[in-house]
Amino acid sequence: MRISVIGTGYLGATHAACLAEMGFEVIGMDTDPAKVAALAEGRLPFHEPALPELLRKHVQSGRLRFTTSMAETAAFANVHFLAVGTPQASEDGTADVSQIDGALRALLAHVDQDALVIGKSTVPVGTARRLASMAKKLARPGTTVELAWNPEFLREGYAVKDTLAPDRLVFGTDSGTGLPILRNVYATALAAGTPLVETDFETAELVKVAANAFLATKISFINAFAEITEVAGGDITTLADAIGMDERIGRRFLNAGVGFGGGCLPKDIRALQARTRELGLGNTMDFLASVDALNLRRRDKVVELVELALTGSGARPQVAILGASFKPESDDVRDSPALDVAARLHERGFAVSVFDPIARHSAAQRRPELDYPETIEGAVAGADAVVLLTEWRQFRELVPGDLDALVRRRNIIDGRNVLDAAQWLDGGWNFWQLGRKPADGCAAVPAAAAGLDALAVRA
Structure with a gap:
């Protein structure tokens, strides 16, 4: 069995190297x-730990190669994975499936042997069944082209592990004829005990978007309670720890802060709402609009907090943003809360410097108006406020002595709730976190101020 992967972005390049x-x-x-x-x-155009080594290993061995020719692809393989993008198409959130339609049409124009086409892209429910019908119509006489759906569950920063040792596998088919081939492809993972769900097209399509919708809801849920603790008092981290002890809830993804971003969760929850409306289900997924709005509102809170902290600081205060990617161990800045907050502050007249250990170049391409020093020292030099927005390890391990001699004013805003408040307060810094109660002896910012009562403590 020889395999093709059509589309070599983040998903496709990872899948191709792992298949090799x-x-x-x-x-x-x-x-x-x-x-x-x-x-x-053997050069990877994005950052993903462990993947560059895997790519180089199998390009050099000859087990993995790349092409721009669909004719070559069709002639080489009889199992084809579709891993092209399905970006948000419009303001209403509808997913653009034109790339996946085009890829299947282009492939079938050259396929002259029986083949299995396996979709991995995240698509609106109903897409697979439509593509299966298209495949039957476009298949050359004397050939049989079957379709299956195998959604991906990759976490950026852990994509190699999630491909080689997934926590579950989902195979969606119509007739079931593709199942033996899918089991063969993933034989190693299945032999290691990976749970397998064999189902229909529609369930396989919905599993991925359901997972992302649930994770987005869980993150916005804890941030909604952070808004309460910011006004009424209380500590959001302790609250999350307590409810996370309930095995029905769990502690993961209950970290209050500036919210979620990236190329999947925001896009997928909007596409799910649009698809349910197309299915005539009205307001079935309308709650996701609140999830989305609350998530974006957390970015507003950080901007308001910076403005509040720097009131009276003079003309054009300088703000150092720590982080540009939407999460650590990634250079992905799509819908990144960190980069969005940085851009908003720039638009409000602040001098903004952004440092990210990996995502500096991708951030500069998306937001070229911002300043991107090559070092953290360069970013915080002369800063009136430091704002931590991506929880890279080197940021989590910062201590006041690392920054004391560099900044102009000792203001730090922890947008991810990962720093030790007592340590920074003892170091003479003004310190803010979202959803946390003030430390003993320190005053909170009044709730009336911009509607915000995050932990604003004055040393």
Whole structure:
């Protein structure tokens, strides 16, 4: 069995390299010549731990190669994974599936042998069944093209592990004829005890968006309670610890802060709302609009807090933003809360410097108006406020002595609730966290101030 992966972005490049690691001969196909050239040289155009080594290993061994030719792809493989993008198409959140439609059409124009096409992209429910019908119509006479759906559950920063040792596998088929091939592809993971769900197209499609909708809801849920503790008093981290002890709830994804971002959760919850409306289900998923709005509102809170902290600081105060990617161990800045807050502060007239250990170049491409020093020292030099917005390890391990001699004013805002408040207060800093009660002897910002009563403590 030889396998192709069509689309070599984050998902496709990861899947292709991991399939080669599983022992298969693999070809990755993409229409972007520059991307294909880089991958063919063993160079990864994005950051993902452990993946560069895997890519180079199998490009050098010859087990993995890349092409821009769909004819070559069809001739090489009889199992084809579709891993192209499905971006948000419009303001109403509808997913654009034109790339996946186009990829299937282009592939079937060249397939002259029986083949299995396996979708991995996140798509609106109903897409797989429509594509299966398209495949039957477009298949050449004398050939059979079956479709299956195998959603991905990759976490950026852990994508290699999540592919080689997934926490579950989902196979969606219509007739079930593709199941033996799918079991063969993932034989190693299945032999290791990975749970397998075999189901229909629709359930397989919905599993991924349901998972993302639930995670987004869980994050916004704890941030909603953070808004309460910011006004009424209380400590959001202690609250999260307490309810997380309930095995029905669990502690993961109950971290209050500036909220979620990235290329999946925001896009997927908007696309799910749009799809349910198309299905005539009215307000079934309307609660996700509140989840989305609350998530964006946390960014407003951080901006308001910076403005509050720097009131009276003179003309054009300088703000150092620590973090640009939407999460650590990633250079992905799509819908990043950190980069969005930085841009909003810049628009309000602040001088903004952004430091991220990995995402500096991708952030600069998206928001070129901001300043991106190469070091954390360069970013915080002369700063009137330091704002931590991506919880990279080197930021979590900061202590006051690291920054004392660099900043102009000792104001720090911890937008991820990862720093030790007592340590910074003892170090003579003004310190803020979201959803946390003030330390003993320190005054909270009045709730009337911009509607915000985050932990604003004055040393």
